[in-house]
Amino acid sequence: MVDTLAAVVVALIALFESSTAQSASSVIRRVGPSAIPLEQQTYGFQKEARCRIFSHQSAVLKNKDHHALVFDGGIAKFKTRLNSEQVEVLDLNGFTGWIDLSKPFIVSDFPIETHKRIASDGVPVLSRFGLWDDGQDCVFVNGGHFFDADKWNSSRYFLPKENLPPYNIWRFCLSTRSWTKVYEDTQTNRTLGGSFVSIPGQDTNYYLGGLRSPRSAKETPLNVSYPSPNMLVFNHKTNSLTSEKYYSPSENYGYWHGQLIHLPIGTGKGFLISLSAERGLLNNPIVDLPYTSDETGEEVLFTNVLLWDIDRRTWANQSTSFINEKPEARTRFCSVLVRGQNYNTWDLWIFGGQRLIDGGLPTDDLWVLSMPSFVWSRISVPQSGFPVTTRSPTCNAVGQQLLIFGGYPPGAVVLENATCDSEYLKIFDMSDPGWKSSYKINTVYNTPDQVVQRVELGSAERRRPYQNPWSSTRLQEAFDYDLSLRKPPTKGTSKSGGLSAGAKAGVAVGAVIFGVLVAAVIALVIRRRRQNRQPQPGAAPPGQWRGDHGF
DSSP: OHHHHHHHHHHHHHHHHHHHHHHHHHHOEEEOGGGSOGGGOOOSSSGGGEEEEESOEEEEEESSSOEEEEEEOSEEEEEEEETTEEEEEEEEOOEEEEEEOSSOEETTBOOOEEEEOOGGGOOOOOBSOEEEEOSSSEEEEEOOBOOOOTTGGGSTTOOOGGGOOOEEEEEEETTTTEEEEEEEESSSOOOBSOEEEEEGGGTEEEEEOOEEOTTTOTTSOSSEEEEOOEEEEEETTTTEEEEEEOOOSSTTEEEESOEEEEEOOSSSSOEEEEEOOEEEETTSOEEOOTTSSOOOOEEOOTTEEEEEETTTTEEEEEEOEEBSBOOOOOBSOEEEEEEETTTTEEEEEEEOOBOSSTTTOBOOOEEEEEETTTEEEEOOOOGGGOOSOOBSOEEEEETTEEEEEOBBOOSSSOOTTOOOOOOOEEEEETTTTEEESEEOSSOOOOOOHHHHHHHTTTSGGGGSOTTSOOSOHHHHHHHHHHHHTSOOOOTTOOTTSSOOHHHHHHHHHHHHHHHHHHHHHHHHHHHHHHHHHSOOTTOOOTTSOSSSSOO
16 A cells, blocks of 8 residues: 555656646747857856757777767757856757766766867867777767758857868877867768768778768758768778778668668678668759758668678678567667677667658667577567657667667757757666666676577577578678687576576575575584583583574
């Protein structure tokens, strides 16, 4: 009864807080940066000023000096005071920020260090761009476009179309806290929404497709965007760039708003997984009007994934399978690739996004593509805890933790009055699925029980595509070689891939208690024998335990 009453009280409090927040949101004034004197624009990523960030990018850098989540660019909303009034400022994000991952923290209260651009330095503030990294100290900004929307375009970082620079690449390093232009040319087309990936061990970075939009260069036509057929390849050691036609299996299409992931299997450089979101015919313009709904192409289904053989420079179009349900097509989602230590599988996780139809309704779910079986599995989590920042967040994997940074409520347009969410970082435990309130260090990813059971990873048949043939002999050989280097799952483990963290903790506690009891019994037996040999005054009769507390 008490528990029921407590639950009712909690529900009433939550309802009251929700209604209060909505009421407060309706009266909060949203302004552009020009409404605030330049010397008073002191807002940033302090805890009290955080509101929203999206269309940014992030990466994890780690070396002997630091382990950090670095983010840059995009569009932001900050909280500040204007003449004693609480307001929200719609500004372009001129900050490069980083979060220390070398020690634990809670998501409701963690520091963000920042470096703020000086507008006159020429470092671009881009959205829907590519962020490459060397894995250790530096990130590289390329592609994207220069956002243009009411209020946001009064930012000090806004550039009118006639002032948009040619294609260039800028580098920021944590060790120096500074930006450097490392590449520029007038022949390469800057595109927005291309998919990208870095392979630090090969000093190589890729940027695939995207749209050449009205705000990507000063020479581009107004009100239309064109899909790009190019793949840019950048070497961050030599600062050299090449551009080639990538031409997926459907040679008439370009792709955008997808994800590009490096799959390091085989004896060569591996494969690039292209998980596309939208596509369009190369010579057909996409309507792209300012201040209206975003450019939208044809949806790309998850029934297939494209894999680029880096060494042979050829595509494989691999069919995927579904158990009972399948993920719906989406755009503006994020993804990570992790290696399951318990079953030696490669697990491709996707989070969030929004539909291309129905006004951009949210795709508020998580899915895993288990490879080499190429089977999709939906991850079951309580819907009540699912965040609403599913449009254009970024994802990074650290151990078993999925770090989801930023994002915006989904929709066909960017709404000025979207409520603030000061918890920029969401943490999802991929091994023991659920949302977490804190970040931990030194975790290890294991494929979760949900996936193990659904895909039946204990079966030898799951070491190849389920219900589908291999699309490429090279792909099959690469997976076979990868599996030959790994130890097979330990025999005798449960079908679910081993005990969960809670079960392991229970076993450990039980073992300790059992050990204590055994030690106590041995001690009492020894004591009894001594008592039998040398009776003491007041000793209990033989065959009885002294004391009144029992055993």
